[in-house]
Amino acid sequence: MAAGAASGGSARADTYKDARGWLLLPSWAVLGIFVLGPVCMMLIYSFLTKEFRGGVIWEFSLAAYDQFFFDRGLFGDEPPSIEWTYITIFWRSIWQAGAATLLSLLIGFPTAYFIATRPENVRPVWVFLITIPYWVNLLIRTVSMKFLLRDQGPLNDFLIGTGLIDSPIHIVNTNFAVQLGLFYSYLPFMVLPVYAAVERYNFSLSEAAADLYASKWTTLRRIVLPAVKPGVVAGCILVFVPSMGSFLAPDLLGGAKNFMIGSLIEEQFKGNAGNWPFGAAASMILLTMVLIILMFSARQQAKADKTEG
Amino acid sequence: MKNLLIASAATLALSVAANAAAAEGKLVLYHWFEYMPQEVLDKFTAETGIEVTMDTYDSNESMLATLKAGGMGTYDLAVPGDYMVSIMAGEGLLDTIADGELANKGNIAPEWADPSFDPGRASSIPYQWGSTSFAVNRDAYSxxxxxxxxxxxxxxxLSGKINMLDSQGEVMAMASLHLGIPQCSADREQLKALNAMLQDAKQHWASFNSDTAKEVLVSGDAAVGQIYDGFAAKAREEGANVxxxxxxxGYVAWMDNVVLLKDAPNRDNALKFMDFLLEPENIAAVTNYAQYxxxxxxxxxxxxxxxxxxxxKNPHADAGDGVFIEVCDQETQAVYDQIWTNLKK
Incomplete structure (x- = not known):
């Protein structure tokens, strides 16, 4: 985001040569207060000693990271071995978020393509329709989803009514319900960037491909997809990252039986355990992982740009 | 333009003054969800002119976390459960009510006037008490x-149709009763047995949820739900055959208490509200609503x-004893935290 703002501003940079420094102050302040400040605080807290029942004692400690990576048994006095608990939780979150992202892509891409191929004057109406459900609070949407999906809910009633199934399918309190919930929560984050990319796509390229006897599938794969890839990548990141940290869908639709990263961290601050340094450490590890993913995708993008150029 | 500026500045000054005036008649309450009927608050405002603002929480622990993370000085009153009153007192979060500050203190029922979690009612008054056990849908199991x-x-x-409360204290207390071991056991064999028993029981559970403990019973999503007695009564009244x-x-007994927080911004109004809740007619209205x-x-x-x-409300003759949730020391609590994490990993 910061990089985008800087490059957008550079065109006008000469005009404001002298003033440039302090004109950027607001953005630096925003970055400092809302990004750097909280992250630094989290980093510091993760290296402090936990206070019983929440809070921290200002003494340096590696206990939080130790707890994350080493298992010392139920009573904390066995020789350390690798702790799989939290790795399992992280892996589960990655898997759930990945499935939700894939689902969003499968549904979101055709939707975006559909909207982008409508006449220009009706496109805003379609985009508007996509965003309408998202005016409602996320909690309420997640609860409504639960009502729809449950054993005696409309979906199962409908399927039984049409004779497709005899007994209700259990969806609520399964991993699939969590994936559906995450997919539904973040779908517009996929549709909108993909739509923006497809809208800019020059459809005469597709016509040219057809003239050269490319099949529709080949055209999509070799011409359309490479052209809209930045939008797809942005959409995937925008869905994947918040899904990883989400706790509403896992708690409400998954039954809170298995921690995801989000609920694990929430529990450290709101729950009985009240272990702030550990919550901060888990957040830092999550942040590091997300940064690695983002840097990796940025490098891939840069590579792709280079080969194109 | 200049006139407009002056006008808006004047409006601003006026509204600031209005807020200052209102601040004298304010009370900020931090309370459980679905636990305070609006009529009772309206009646208090009508009698005293004090405006009540209420924020809600869904567990004792999240209330404690909010207060410790900078909520002190915002709220006047909170409504912790029994064990949480002693924890909050130990953390120095409670203010002391001096003798004579509460005109209606004598109305407290004798058996609740000197509880172990707040000797002499130094900082609290009773709100509601009841039990936590579980309700079973009789259509599913007879x-x-x-x-x-x-x-x-x-x-x-019933396997796979059970909703547990998403609350470590209540689940652990019930599990200890099930195994017949003390709540804050330091005995390693007992703790290992507790860990193993919960690991095994988890396969039978559909979900952990506190805020929708009642709804899942009413909707039929769960056939068994760990639940508070008043919530079970409400589920029954809403049509569930539970x-x-x-x-x-045995079962878990509890008492929620209105406590005076340290640094309460409207201390006098808070005391007025406590006196108000000690009037039989007012607290009865709460009981009629909450059904405890x-x-x-x-x-x-x-x-x-x-x-x-x-x-x-009426335990049968063979019912076990109701026990309050106990407060464990730090070392023991660490083991219980570990068991809880193991359960939900």
């Missing part, structure tokens, strides 16, 4: 339900007569 086996070792009909159990092994029990003498005349006859 056998004996007066045993903790229903939660931890259920019959096949029966509340008093297991022979009041800890104030003389409420009987104001209570809904149907309430006393509720099955949820």
């Amino acid at each position: 056998g004996d339900i007066q045993t903790t086996d229903i939660l931890f070792n259920p019959p096949a009909e 029966e509340y159990a008093y297991p022979t092994q 029990n009041a800890g104030v003498t003389g409420v009987a005349d104001f209570l809904d007569p149907a309430l006393a006859a509720q099955p949820e």
Whole structure:
């Protein structure tokens, strides 16, 4: 985001040569207060000693990271071995978020393509329709989803009514319900960037491909997809990252039986355990992982740009 | 343009002054969800002119976390459960009510006037008390339900249809009763057994949820739900064919209390509200709504007569004892935290 703002501003940079420094102050302040400040605080807290029942004692400690990576048994006095608990939780979150992202892509891409191929004057109406459900609070949407999906809910009633199934399918309190919930929560984050990319796509390229006897599938794969890839990548990141940290869908639709990263961290601050340094450490590890993913995708993008150029 | 500026500045000054005036008649309450009828707050405002703002929480622990993370000085009153009153007192979060500051202190029922979690009622007054056990849908199961086996070792009909409260204290206390071990056990074999028992029981559970503990019973999503007695009564009134159990092994008893917080911004108004809640008529209105029990003498005349006859309020002859949740020391609590994490990993 910061990089985008800087490059957008550079065109006008000469005009404001002298003033440039302090004109950027607001953005630096925003970055400092809302990004750097909280992250630094989290980093510091993760290296402090936990206070019983929440809070921290200002003494340096590696206990939080130790707890994350080493298992010392139920009573904390066995020789350390690798702790799989939290790795399992992280892996589960990655898997759930990945499935939700894939689902969003499968549904979101055709939707975006559909909207982008409508006449220009009706496109805003379609985009508007996509965003309408998202005016409602996320909690309420997640609860409504639960009502729809449950054993005696409309979906199962409908399927039984049409004779497709005899007994209700259990969806609520399964991993699939969590994936559906995450997919539904973040779908517009996929549709909108993909739509923006497809809208800019020059459809005469597709016509040219057809003239050269490319099949529709080949055209999509070799011409359309490479052209809209930045939008797809942005959409995937925008869905994947918040899904990883989400706790509403896992708690409400998954039954809170298995921690995801989000609920694990929430529990450290709101729950009985009240272990702030550990919550901060888990957040830092999550942040590091997300940064690695983002840097990796940025490098891939840069590579792709280079080969194109 | 200049006139407009002056006008808006004047409006701003006026509204600031108005806010300052309102601040004198304010009370900020931090309370459980779905636990305070609006009529009672309206009545208080009508009688005193004090405006009440209420924020809600869904567990004692999240309330404590909010207060410790900078909520002190914002709220005047909170409503912690029994064990949480002692924790908050130990953390120095409570203010002391001096003798004579509460005109109606004498209305507190004698059995609740000197509880172990707040000797002499130094900082608190009773709000409601009741029990936490579980309710079973009688359409799903007709056998004996007066045993903790229903939660931890259920019959096949109920397996996979159980909702547990998403609250470490309540789940651990019930599990300890099931195994017949003390709540803050330091005995390694007992703790290992507790860990193993919960690991095994988890396969029978559909979900952990506190805020929708009642809804899942009413909707039929769960056939068994760990639940508070008043919530079970409400679920029954909303049409679920549920029966509340008093297991022979025992059940969890609790009392919620209104506490005066340290650095309360409206201390005098908070005391007025406490006095207001000690009037039998007012606290009876809360009881009629929440369907638990009041800890104030003389409420009987104001209570809904149907309430006393509720099955949820009347343990059967073979019921075990009700026990309060205990507060463990730091070292023991660390093991219980580990067991809880193991359970939900």
